[in-house]
Amino acid sequence: MSSSKRLKQRKVLLMGKSGAGKSSMRSIVFSNYVAKDVRRLGATIDVEHSNIKFMGNLMLNLWDCGGQDGFVENYLLHSRSHVFGGVAVLIFVFDIESREFAADVINYGNIIRALEECSPNAKVFCLIHKMDLVQSGFRHSLFEQRAEHIRAASESFGEAVEFFPTSIWDQSLYKAWTQIIYFLIPNAQTIESMLQDLAEVIHAREIILYERTTCLMVTHITKGTELQNPFTDRFERISSILKTHKHSMAKHMGVPAGSANFAELQIKTGRFMFFITRLTENTNLAVSLPPYEYIFNSARVNISLMRPRFAELELSNKKRPDIGSRTESNDDSRERGEGAN
Amino acid sequence: MGDENLHQSPPISNVDQSAQQTLIRYLQDLPEADKPSASNAPSRKTPNSRANDGKPRLLLMGQRRSGKSSISSVVFHKLPPPETLYLETTTRIKKEYMHSFMDFQVWDFPGHLNYTDPSFDTEEIFGEIGALIWVIDAQDDFFDAVTKLNELIQYLQENYPEIIVEVFIHKVDGLSDDYLSDTYQIIVDRVQDELEDSGHPLGNVSFHRTSIYDHSIYEAFSKVIQKLIFEIGPLESLLTTLCANCKMEKAYLFDVLSKIYIASDLSPSDSSSYEISSEYVDLVVDISEIYGWDRNELEGGDTEQIEEDPEVGNQDAESLIVLEKKNGSYLYLKEINKYLALICIMGDDSPTDRKALIDYNVGVFQETLKQIFPR
Numbered sequence: 001m002s003s004s005k006r007l008k009q010r011k012v013l014l015m016g017k018s019g020a021g022k023s024s025m026r027s028i029v030f031s032n033y034v035a036k037d038v039r040r041l042g043a044t045i046d047v048e049h050s051n052i053k054f055m056g057n058l059m060l061n062l063w064d065c066g067g068q069d070g071f072v073e074n075y076l077l078h079s080r081s082h083v084f085g086g087v088a089v090l091i092f093v094f095d096i097e098s099r100e101f102a103a104d105v106i107n108y109g110n111i112i113r114a115l116e117e118c119s120p121n122a123k124v125f126c127l128i129h130k131m132d133l134v135q136s137g138f139r140h141s142l143f144e145q146r147a148e149h150i151r152a153a154s155e156s157f158g159e160a161v162e163f164f165p166t167s168i169w170d171q172s173l174y175k176a177w178t179q180i181i182y183f184l185i186p187n188a189q190t191i192e193s194m195l196q197d198l199a200e201v202i203h204a205r206e207i208i209l210y211e212r213t214t215c216l217m218v219t220h221i222t223k224g225t226e227l228q229n230p231f232t233d234r235f236e237r238i239s240s241i242l243k244t245h246k247h248s249m250a251k252h253m254g255v256p257a258g259s260a261n262f263a264e265l266q267i268k269t270g271r272f273m274f275f276i277t278r279l280t281e282n283t284n285l286a287v288s289l290p291p292y293e294y295i296f297n298s299a300r301v302n303i304s305l306m307r308p309r310f311a312e313l314e315l316s317n318k319k320r321p322d323i324g325s326r327t328e329s330n331d332d333s334r335e336r337g338e339g340a341n
Numbered sequence: 342m343g344d345e346n347l348h349q350s351p352p353i354s355n356v357d358q359s360a361q362q363t364l365i366r367y368l369q370d371l372p373e374a375d376k377p378s379a380s381n382a383p384s385r386k387t388p389n390s391r392a393n394d395g396k397p398r399l400l401l402m403g404q405r406r407s408g409k410s411s412i413s414s415v416v417f418h419k420l421p422p423p424e425t426l427y428l429e430t431t432t433r434i435k436k437e438y439m440h441s442f443m444d445f446q447v448w449d450f451p452g453h454l455n456y457t458d459p460s461f462d463t464e465e466i467f468g469e470i471g472a473l474i475w476v477i478d479a480q481d482d483f484f485d486a487v488t489k490l491n492e493l494i495q496y497l498q499e500n501y502p503e504i505i506v507e508v509f510i511h512k513v514d515g516l517s518d519d520y521l522s523d524t525y526q527i528i529v530d531r532v533q534d535e536l537e538d539s540g541h542p543l544g545n546v547s548f549h550r551t552s553i554y555d556h557s558i559y560e561a562f563s564k565v566i567q568k569l570i571f572e573i574g575p576l577e578s579l580l581t582t583l584c585a586n587c588k589m590e591k592a593y594l595f596d597v598l599s600k601i602y603i604a605s606d607l608s609p610s611d612s613s614s615y616e617i618s619s620e621y622v623d624l625v626v627d628i629s630e631i632y633g634w635d636r637n638e639l640e641g642g643d644t645e646q647i648e649e650d651p652e653v654g655n656q657d658a659e660s661l662i663v664l665e666k667k668n669g670s671y672l673y674l675k676e677i678n679k680y681l682a683l684i685c686i687m688g689d690d691s692p693t694d695r696k697a698l699i700d701y702n703v704g705v706f707q708e709t710l711k712q713i714f715p716r
Contacts, residue, residue: 036554132423169423205632226632234631241627248620249664252613262662267625269658269676272632288632 010184011061011086016093018067021129026064029177029214035168058185084118091125097133109153124161132167174236178217195221202299208286215243280310397471397569398446404486405452407478408511413437413449415553422553441596442680471569472505479524480512491535498541506546507565514552556616563601572713576604583706587699591686593618618684621672625660675703
């Protein structure tokens, strides 16, 4: 595949104590596992690599690093530069239930120092995981307390480290990963400005661009009154809703969850209209509109007209700097004639 | 509330005073006991109130720790199933009140009570119920539960023969298929044998396998509720006609809030169709909740409708899912009234070209339903 060279590889390290839930998390977000299936996963031996292609030219190069002490020692001593070199993001997973929190923080400190040495510009995300095991009343304070501790051990990354409470049983996992993905996307501004124009043209209240297999949001455009939507967690909620639905469709049809995609979803009510349609090879677009039939139909047509431009964005890396100049030149025939009703 | 209960239930003469006190305490303890008042007086004559006022009562009973409160929390309060670990033991009767297409109450009983103890005002408890749900923990030693169940059934058949008894063989999620079917068979056999020995026909007793971690609990509840719906016959035949005319594979009429289906067409049903329909309802409700917030004040001059209850979903919401795979099915949802939604699963040759026909037929169906359920 010739285009693969042009893809920008971003190295993401997933680390943390053995049993903290790294592979479970990865399987759910990227491999269409449902939360209860992760019981089947065994311990990760050494490093498992996976590549995930995202919107634009982002290729996620995910290193799921086994957390047993022997492996960690090996990362730190023998393959220090191999593992910690060229890292864009380190995701460190803490188990909230861990009995040796102090030891976890020391391990974290060792890894942070290695990272500081080899990739000082990397971004660190700490996920405090298995939050569902804590009773809901105590979650927040415990999380803050742990985060403070860990931040103190973060050396020069200190203030830049971002913390998220996560659990595979609710949408918090998506919230954390959406932030991580957004950080990694190289041409987020370009995509956003194109979506902004699109939203203007189709009178959308809100547009959400998300990746098809993971259902992780890439970005969103919110306009006008939708900014006051009381559901500020709606993006991760939508990710989790769509993922759940994908699983149920797959189960019903007896196909692997990866291939159970819908071509289109429409919801029309007296208060809003909403549809999800395919945008590019890897992404879907969810659009929320005012409740008028004509807006709904014209939006569908306009989006199908926009598809080629977004498709091009996914491929081209070279042209990226002069994105403004190439926009008009592209009216090829790849649009799928969906048409209005 | 306790006062009201007192007034409505004149003590049965032969119950001694102190025992009566116990029951009153249980009833008074109910924090937000919902008003069974209006329905009580007229339905007093018939032990089973379903034909009378359409407000049946469901009793949840069983051994302690068998999962009664978990069931009612998950089904009626949408508690995420893992959270049920934190539920505390029920020490008093808890009433849940379902306000929907038809109102019904669910009474959650503490497990340690002996329900047939004559010191209880049994008339108050069993007098007007539609169905009794007995929960058995299939992962635990269930022989005690079965024995108690048998006593209760015999008691009921002598005193309140019209009560439907539904046995939920519960917590089946952790069991392997083989083990489960063995357990199921053992329980059914034991109940059957003992009833036959004591000269009672099995009659109104049926069995369900349930778990709060999947859809089986909703399906079981659906089947229980369906037995209590007076209009079930016409509903089913309406749906069957609709399916035939629109070439649908399966149609369900859902109660949106509880995800209980109150009727389906008469073609053979499998749980996978129910599952997908139920999750589809979830999807639509969830998204409607996110984007259906009340924005009327903000958009002056807009012609958007004002609804009383934003959470129920929007007036006549409509939704369609078209699958990418060629031989996949299509899903169609149409809100029928405030509480009910019609879900149709359609085969592969479907709907875009026949959309008008479907819209029309569903419209007719909706009109008819209005005549059946006036609200």
